[in-house]
Structure formats: C-alpha cells, structure tokens
Amino acid sequence: MVEVVPIPCFEDNYAYLLVDRAAGETAVVDAPEAEPILAALAERSLRLTALLCTHHHWDHVGGNEALAAAFPGLDVVGLESDAARIPGITRTLDDGADVEVVGLRATCLHTPGHTVGAVCFHVAAKGWLFTGDTLFGGGCGRLFEGSAEQMQASLARLAALSGDTKVWFAHEYTAANLRFAARVEPDNPALRGRYERVRRQRTAGVVTCPSTLAEERATNPFLRWHEPTVIDAARAHGATGDTPTEVFAAIRRWKDTA
Numbered sequence: 537m538v539e540v541v542p543i544p545c546f547e548d549n550y551a552y553l554l555v556d557r558a559a560g561e562t563a564v565v566d567a568p569e570a571e572p573i574l575a576a577l578a579e580r581s582l583r584l585t586a587l588l589c590t591h592h593h594w595d596h597v598g599g600n601e602a603l604a605a606a607f608p609g610l611d612v613v614g615l616e617s618d619a620a621r622i623p624g625i626t627r628t629l630d631d632g633a634d635v636e637v638v639g640l641r642a643t644c645l646h647t648p649g650h651t652v653g654a655v656c657f658h659v660a661a662k663g664w665l666f667t668g669d670t671l672f673g674g675g676c677g678r679l680f681e682g683s684a685e686q687m688q689a690s691l692a693r694l695a696a697l698s699g700d701t702k703v704w705f706a707h708e709y710t711a712a713n714l715r716f717a718a719r720v721e722p723d724n725p726a727l728r729g730r731y732e733r734v735r736r737q738r739t740a741g742v743v744t745c746p747s748t749l750a751e752e753r754a755t756n757p758f759l760r761w762h763e764p765t766v767i768d769a770a771r772a773h774g775a776t777g778d779t780p781t782e783v784f785a786a787i788r789r790w791k792d793t794a
C-alpha cells in the first residue's frame with residue numbers, strides 16, 4: 537500500500553512523498569529544498585528511490601542535488617525536452633510515457649503554459665494527479681513561458697480526467713485563489729461552500745490538498761471558460777470573444793493584476 541504524504545517546504549510549497557511502508561521505500565514529487573524531505577525520510581526510516589520533477593523552477597528542483605547525493609542511484613525523472621534545466625536528471629520522459637516508482641506506474645503529461653516544459657504526473661491506478669504549478673486548488677499557475685492557448689489546452693486535458701481524481705498541487709494558494717474565484721463567480725454556491733471549508737482548514741493549520749477534479753471543475757474559474765457567468769466576467773475584463781482561450785486569457789490577466 538502506497539500513501540501520499542505532503543511535506544511543506546519554504547512558505548507555501550509542497551513536496552509529496554509516495555510512501556511504500558512495507559518496502560521502506562519512497563518516491564518524491566518535486567524537491568523545493570532537501571532538508572524537510574530528508575527529515576521526513578529519516579523520521580520514517582525510508583529510502584528515497586525516485587524523484588519526479590514537474591518543472592525547472594528553483595522552488596521545485598532546489599533540493600535535487602542534495603537528495604541525489606544522499607541517495608546514490610536516485611532516479612531523477614523529468615521531461616526530455618526540459619532535461620537541460622533539471623538539476624541531476626537521470627531519466628527523461630516524453631509526453632505520455634510511463635515511469636515505475638514504488639511499484640506504481642506514473643504517466644508523464646506534458647502540460648505547457650506555466651513553463652514550456654511543465655509536466656503533471658498521473659498515477660491512474662490510484663487516481664492521483666500531481667499538478668506542479670499547472671493546476672492549483674481553485675487556481676492555476678501564471679504564464680511565465682507558455683501562451684494562454686497552451687495553458688488552456690493543458691488545463692482542459694487535466695479537467696477531462698475522472699472527476700474523482702485527487703489533485704495534489706505544489707503550492708498552498710487555495711484560500712487566496714478562492715477569494716479571487718468568488719469575484720469571478722459571486723453566486724456560485726459550490727464555490728462558497730468550498731471557501732468556507734478551506735478557511736476552516738487553514739485556521740486549523742490543515743493542508744487543503746488533495747482536492748478532486750470534480751471540485752476543481754465546479755469551483756475553479758480557470759476550468760470554467762464555458763460558464764456564462766465566467767464568460768461575462770472575462771468580457772468585462774478585456775475578452776473580445778467567448779472562445780475558451782479568450783475567456784481563460786482574460787481571467788488569467790485579471791488575476792495577475794488583481
């Protein structure tokens with residue numbers, strides 16, 4: 537049995553351990569910094585066998601080299617076309633390729649937008665989706681390198697997965713994201729309910745991951761480009777049409793300056 541353990545790093549990053557207690561082994565998705573990950577491994581007497589990298593930003597790969605030094609032979613996995621930007625990479629994947637970690641098959645989904653080499657990892661057998669800075673609880677990553685068209689297509693690809701898929705995102709931005717979402721859709725009851733839950737979680741110091749794709753589809757304005765209210769809000773913020781890309785782009789620009 538493998539379970540997911542979120543490890544808070546820095547102010548609001550998460551690294552995710554995929555822990556196989558019986559084997560005493562674990563994989564990790566993203567290594568913002570090594571120390572909290574090494575501490576969590578030591579505490580549980582776990583050996584790290586694989587590191588899956590969602591994208592090259594320092595607050596996702598900053599701990600790669602220290603982890604590789606601590607665990608010789610560590611598999612450091614990332615997208616083939618972004619290999620030059622991922623420290624310590626040992627194994628590259630193309631879009632749609634699988635890698636086996638702690639006895640589970642993880643599929644690499646290339647989801648450009650936040651960066652051109654951003655990927656998500658889908659563990660279909662468990663219904664887990666590790667979304668890096670592509671899809672957040674109630675939000676999505678900024679467009680640092682890719683176009684709005686690319687990001688919208690990437691998000692649409694994720695949103696098409698099963699509604700009960702658990703979404704493990706790389707930053708604890710959910711409360712702030714939902715406050716913005718409520719400006720886009722002030723009358724969405726699912727959004728109001730989620731915000732109340734998230735507020736209670738944050739007050740209690742509890743993580744808001746994982747969400748589910750069903751929950752994101754119901755409350756995340758960056759997946760709701762087809763909703764009349766979201767289209768109206770996009771038009772009020774510069775969208776000149778109602779295609780998914782135009783609606784998405786206008787909401788994203790609005791949030792960047794909100």
Ligand SMILES: [Zn+2]
Nearest residue numbers: 591593650669
């Ligand atoms: Zn990033």
